[in-house]
Amino acid sequence: MKKEWPLWEVFVRSKNGLEHRHFGSLHAADAEMALANARDVYTRRNEGVSIWVVESSNITASQPENNPEFFEPAKDKVYRHPTFYDLPDEVKHM
Amino acid sequence: MSEKEIKNLEAIFEQRIANEEKIEPKDWMPEKYRQTHIRQISQHAHSEVVGMLPEGNWVTRAPSLRRKAALLAKIQDEAGHGLYLYSACETLGISRDELYDQLHSGKAKYSSIFNYPTLTWADIGAIGWLVDGAAIINQVPLCNTSFGPYARAMVRVCKEESFHQRQGYEIMLTLCKGTPEQKAMAQDALNRWWWPSLMMFGPTDAESVHTEQSMKWKLKRKTNDELRQQFIDQTVPQADILGITVPDPDLKWNEERGHYDFGEINWDEFWQVVKGQGPCNRERMKARVSAWERGEWVRDAALAYAEKNAKKNIKKAM
Amino acid sequence: MNNQALYNYILGVTDNSLILAQRLGELCGHGPSLETDIAITNISLDLLGQCRSYYQYAAKIKGGDTTEDSIAMLRTEREYVNVLLVEQPNEHFGFVIARQFLFDVFHLLQMQELQNSKDETLASIAAKNIKETLYHRRFSSDWVKRLGDGTEQSHAKMQEAIDALWRYTNELFEITEDDQKMIDAGIGVDVSKFKETYYKQVAEVLEEATLKVPENKYFQTGGKKGIHTEHLGYLLTDLQYMQRTYPNMKW
Numbered sequence: 220m221k222k223e224w225p226l227w228e229v230f231v232r233s234k235n236g237l238e239h240r241h242f243g244s245l246h247a248a249d250a251e252m253a254l255a256n257a258r259d260v261y262t263r264r265n266e267g268v269s270i271w272v273v274e275s276s277n278i279t280a281s282q283p284e285n286n287p288e289f290f291e292p293a294k295d296k297v298y299r300h301p302t303f304y305d306l307p308d309e310v311k312h313m
Numbered sequence: 314m315s316e317k318e319i320k321n322l323e324a325i326f327e328q329r330i331a332n333e334e335k336i337e338p339k340d341w342m343p344e345k346y347r348q349t350h351i352r353q354i355s356q357h358a359h360s361e362v363v364g365m366l367p368e369g370n371w372v373t374r375a376p377s378l379r380r381k382a383a384l385l386a387k388i389q390d391e392a393g394h395g396l397y398l399y400s401a402c403e404t405l406g407i408s409r410d411e412l413y414d415q416l417h418s419g420k421a422k423y424s425s426i427f428n429y430p431t432l433t434w435a436d437i438g439a440i441g442w443l444v445d446g447a448a449i450i451n452q453v454p455l456c457n458t459s460f461g462p463y464a465r466a467m468v469r470v471c472k473e474e475s476f477h478q479r480q481g482y483e484i485m486l487t488l489c490k491g492t493p494e495q496k497a498m499a500q501d502a503l504n505r506w507w508w509p510s511l512m513m514f515g516p517t518d519a520e521s522v523h524t525e526q527s528m529k530w531k532l533k534r535k536t537n538d539e540l541r542q543q544f545i546d547q548t549v550p551q552a553d554i555l556g557i558t559v560p561d562p563d564l565k566w567n568e569e570r571g572h573y574d575f576g577e578i579n580w581d582e583f584w585q586v587v588k589g590q591g592p593c594n595r596e597r598m599k600a601r602v603s604a605w606e607r608g609e610w611v612r613d614a615a616l617a618y619a620e621k622n623a624k625k626n627i628k629k630a631m
Numbered sequence: 632m633n634n635q636a637l638y639n640y641i642l643g644v645t646d647n648s649l650i651l652a653q654r655l656g657e658l659c660g661h662g663p664s665l666e667t668d669i670a671i672t673n674i675s676l677d678l679l680g681q682c683r684s685y686y687q688y689a690a691k692i693k694g695g696d697t698t699e700d701s702i703a704m705l706r707t708e709r710e711y712v713n714v715l716l717v718e719q720p721n722e723h724f725g726f727v728i729a730r731q732f733l734f735d736v737f738h739l740l741q742m743q744e745l746q747n748s749k750d751e752t753l754a755s756i757a758a759k760n761i762k763e764t765l766y767h768r769r770f771s772s773d774w775v776k777r778l779g780d781g782t783e784q785s786h787a788k789m790q791e792a793i794d795a796l797w798r799y800t801n802e803l804f805e806i807t808e809d810d811q812k813m814i815d816a817g818i819g820v821d822v823s824k825f826k827e828t829y830y831k832q833v834a835e836v837l838e839e840a841t842l843k844v845p846e847n848k849y850f851q852t853g854g855k856k857g858i859h860t861e862h863l864g865y866l867l868t869d870l871q872y873m874q875r876t877y878p879n880m881k882w
Contacts, residue, residue: 222613222616223408223409223410224612224615224616224664226400226403243397243400243465243466243469244400244403245396245400245666246409246664246665246666247666248612248615248616248618248619248777249615249618249619249622249623251773252615252619252666252773252777255670255769255770255773256666256669256670259666259669259670259673260393260396260666260669263389263393263669263673264473271630280339282339283337283339283340283341284341362660362665365659365660365668366660369659369660369661372656372657372659373653373656373657373866373869373870374869374870374872374873375873376700376873376874376877376880376882377700377704377882378679378682378683378686378699378700378703379683380882381656381679382676382679382680382683385656385659385672385675385676385679386672386676388659388660388672389659389668389669389672389673389676392660392665392668392669392672393669395665396665396666396669399665434873434882484882487881487882488882491880491881491882492877492880494877494880495877495880600660600661603661604660604661604662604663607663607723607724608662608663608664608667608724609663610724610782610784610785610788611663611664611667611724611778611785612663612664613781613782613784613785614777614778614781614782614784614785615777615778615781616781617781617782617785618776618777618778618780618781619777621780622780
């Protein structure tokens with residue numbers, strides 16, 4: 220048998236109140252091991268309070284070649300942003 | 314794709330890098346960019362992993378519990394750095410097993426410095442001070458390199474590495490403030506590690522083949538000779554503080570240049586070590602290959618167990 | 632020193648961690664995968680950290696020039712009182728895991744009791760150690776299962792290691808004279824109390840790992856009296872090399 224341990228992506232919450240952030244990846248044979256490895260590899264300097272691991276092959280990704288139709292239409296929707304709306308200067312904090 | 318279309322894509326690609334945009338793994342990239350990055354990142358990863366061996370030599374013999382713990386933690390970081398870098402490399406479509414195969418078969422290179430032996434405890438100090446010092450100079454500019462995963466790995470590496478050089482220098486300082494015997498040990502380590510450390514920056518600019526392309530892709534920001542000079546200028550005063558002598562009779566401050574002048578590097582030795590003729594090339598490779606082979610049944614068992622127990626014990630995030 | 636029994640008791644607890652940390656340190660850079668290397672090093676670092684706290688305390692009790700390092704590195708072989716189990720060599724990764732597991736189960740039970748010690752320093756060190764030890768136990772149990780219930784080959788190797796190390800388990804529960812004094816004083820842990828629990832917990836994991844609980848009832852002993860296996864001398868040669876070759880220096 221010559222097979223590699225699968226690749227996992229590691230997400231760490233640095234402290235409560237923050238979201239889990241992608242920290243990196245690693246290899247592990249199973250989910251338990253992936254968690255344990257993530258703990259030792261990515262939180263050995265006290266960087267986390269919670270870890271998610273997900274096998275990389277389970278992640279669905281958008282493709283860069285679709286970027287024009289995927290992301291560009293959002294670029295000119297200026298009305299989604301507060302600065303689109305004109306208000307008199309007297310109105311503060313809105 | 315026609316040749317013209319590729320040329321066009323390449324032009325856009327180079328422009329993006331020139332604009333300081335980052336390249337991410339799934340973006341289109343010239344095949345040469347991919348190959349160059351696989352080569353450089355994996356070479357870097359291999360260096361971290363092989364670099365564990367000369368220091369690992371001294372874990373069991375460290376002179377105090379405090380030193381033992383610091384050394385273990387440092388070597389553990391190096392394993393971590395190897396891991397970050399292999400992961401970055403894997404985003405380019407090559408597996409870690411393939412990368413290991415390249416290392417074990419001798420196809421891939423790693424930093425030659427790790428083919429020198431660690432003979433005394435002072436060598437652990439010298440490695441931290443000089444080798445990590447040189448590595449930091451090489452690595453800091455890479456935090457800003459064009460390939461996103463490599464840049465991110467390097468940010469993490471550089472952040473963690475900052476204690477390594479201090480650890481080494483502190484060892485040297487303690488030796489130099491110690492007994493004459495200890496100071497002699499420190500001097501001897503500097504004598505043996507100085508020149509190999511200078512070689513870590515690679516051949517002179519005149520001899521270096523990759524520099525121009527690497528500059529464009531931000532794999533390099535300064536030339537080998539510039540980095541080497543920076544290292545010397547920064548390290549010589551540190552040796553003065555230690556009160557030990559850099560083993561180069563030609564070393565002297567050049568007021569006009571604002572840099573130290575230094576003697577000729579033995580490039581024949583450099584190339585011999587690169588080609589496998591260094592004092593420990595064979596031992597290092599043997600140790601890596603043997604660890605890998607002896608570990609095979611363990612890795613296989615873990616996979617077999619995982620397959621049998623798939624879906625058992627999984628705690629969902631939500 | 633008017634507290635010889637306490638001093639000896641601390642060594643009895645701590646030498647185990649020191650010798651095991653040293654064994655694990657040998658593996659640094661030679662493990663079956665990078666991830667495993669990092670994990671094993673972590674355990675070694677935890678154990679070293681534990682040693683330092685205990686030895687610093689012991690050094691204070693002994694007074695004079697005694698330091699954590701003189702205790703760790705300048706005794707003769709006969710003065711080390713670790714159990715035989717932890718000095719056994721890294722024959723293969725199965726041995727590393729089996730040794731770790733057979734020790735971790737004991738170590739956790741021991742720490743859980745020690746945190747109630749009347750000696751506040753010992754109690755507080757133990758309370759801190761429990762978290763680390765709990766993790767070690769989890770790590771080694773998981774690996775016993777992986778290797779035991781992995782492939783045919785790994786099953787055989789894991790069984791080989793368990794069988795070979797089994798004869799060193801009973802010694803974990805022996806009580807020396809000084810141990811007894813400390814137990815009577817409410818400071819030490821009566822390890823004999825949880826012997827049954829230990830074997831039960833070990834058997835549960837072995838069973839889940841499809842491994843046989845060895846039937847061997849003839850056990851080796853001696854470590855706690857300083858009579859070791861041949862392996863310890865070599866381990867100490869490395870451990871003590873610098874302190875012996877260059878006496879009375881700062882590092």
